[in-house]
Structure formats: structure tokens, C-alpha cells
Amino acid sequence: MQKIATYLDHDHRRCDDQYALAESEVILHHWDAATAQFSSFLTMFGLHLDKEERVLFPRLGHALGNGYGPTVVMRAEHRRMREMLNQMKTAIARHDCDAFFDQADMLRLLMRQHSLKEEGILYPQADFVLAQQADEVLASMENLEQNAWSVA
Known part of the structure; x- marks a missing residue:
């Protein structure tokens, strides 16, 4: 049985890697490639x-009772x-490197803090609270991914 935290941590890394590719293209002013990568x-x-x-x-909300505070905070950060x-995205379309990086700097800080909360608190708590449902949770996430890529 795979852990929810491991699965979502891996997702974070894949997103980080893809973002780095997009950012590199912006730095180089390769706007078509930046658009595609972003x-x-x-x-x-x-x-x-x-x-x-x-x-x-x-599922966390259901397991822990309605109004589970951390998920409310996470949704707001999302x-x-x-x-x-x-x-x-608009900055890339305008070929505006400065506007892109003004937002990128703020985003980097928010994402770092957000990921620390998720990876350090929320995901381990999910592994504990949803242990009996972990396979079902992961299957639901995989189903979302498969459906998303089959539509794209």
C-alpha cells in the first residue's frame, strides 16, 4: 500500500520540475517554448x-468533522x-519577463510555505487518519489524472 504523502510529494516534485522548465524558457526569452512549458x-x-x-x-473533512481548518487554509492558498x-500566464503572452518574475518571486515563497505545511503536517495526518482508505483515495486521484490526460 502506497502512502498518500508519498504519492502527493511525488506530484509536488513533478510540478516543480515542469515549472523549472517553463521558467528557464522565460529567462531565455523563448516565448513559444515558455508558453508551451508553462x-x-x-x-x-x-x-x-x-x-x-x-x-x-x-475525505479529511469527513474523517475529522466538518470545518477542518487546515483544508480551509489550503484552499485559500490554492x-x-x-x-x-x-x-x-498573461506576462508570458505579453513577453514581459519582469512581470512574470514579479509574480514568480511571490509564488515561490507562497508555494514553499504551502508545501511545507502539506508535506510536514497535512499529508502525514492524511496517512494516519485515512490509512484504511488509502488505496481508495489513491485510486480516486489516479482516476482524476487518467481522465484529465485522456481529455487533453
Whole structure:
């Protein structure tokens, strides 16, 4: 049985790697490649957020009782990241390296703090609280991923 934390940590790394590719293309002002790489990152990252928001958070909320505070905070941070990413996408479309990195610097800080909370607290708690459901949780996440890529 794979742990939820391991699965989602791996997802974080894949997103980080894809983001680094996109950022490299922006640095080089390879705007077509930056657009393609950033688009791939947005798809991967959006899918990761969906796995948390549509699968993990509801199950944690149910297991721990309604109003589970940390998932409320995580959702708010997800919304903020999406806003920043939309601004970065616009900056790429305008070929505006400065605007991209203004947002990227803030995003990097938010994502680092966010990932520390998830990887250090939320995911281990999910492994503990949802231990009996882990296979089902992971299967639901994989199903989301397969459906997303079959549509794309």
C-alpha cells in the first residue's frame, strides 16, 4: 500500500520540475517554448490541486468533522496561487519577463510555505487518519489524472 504523502510529494516534485522548465524558457526569452512549458505546468499543477480539493480534502473533512481548518487554509492558498499563475500566464503572452518574475518571486515563497505545511503536517495526518482508505483515495486521484490526460 502506497502512502498518500508519498504519492502527493511525488506530484509536488513533478510540478516543480515542469515549472523549472517553463521558467528557464522565460529567462531565455523563448516565448513559444515558455508558453508551451508553462501550459504543461498549469495542467499538471491544476490536476494536483484537483486531487487535493476533490479527493483528499473532502475525505479529511469527513474523517475529522466538518470545518477542518487546515483544508480551509489550503484552499485559500490554492486560490491565491491560481491568481498568481494567471498573471504569470498573461506576462508570458505579453513577453514581459519582469512581470512574470514579479509574480514568480511571490509564488515561490507562497508555494514553499504551502508545501511545507502539506508535506510536514497535512499529508502525514492524511496517512494516519485515512490509512484504511488509502488505496481508495489513491485510486480516486489516479482516476482524476487518467481522465484529465485522456481529455487533453
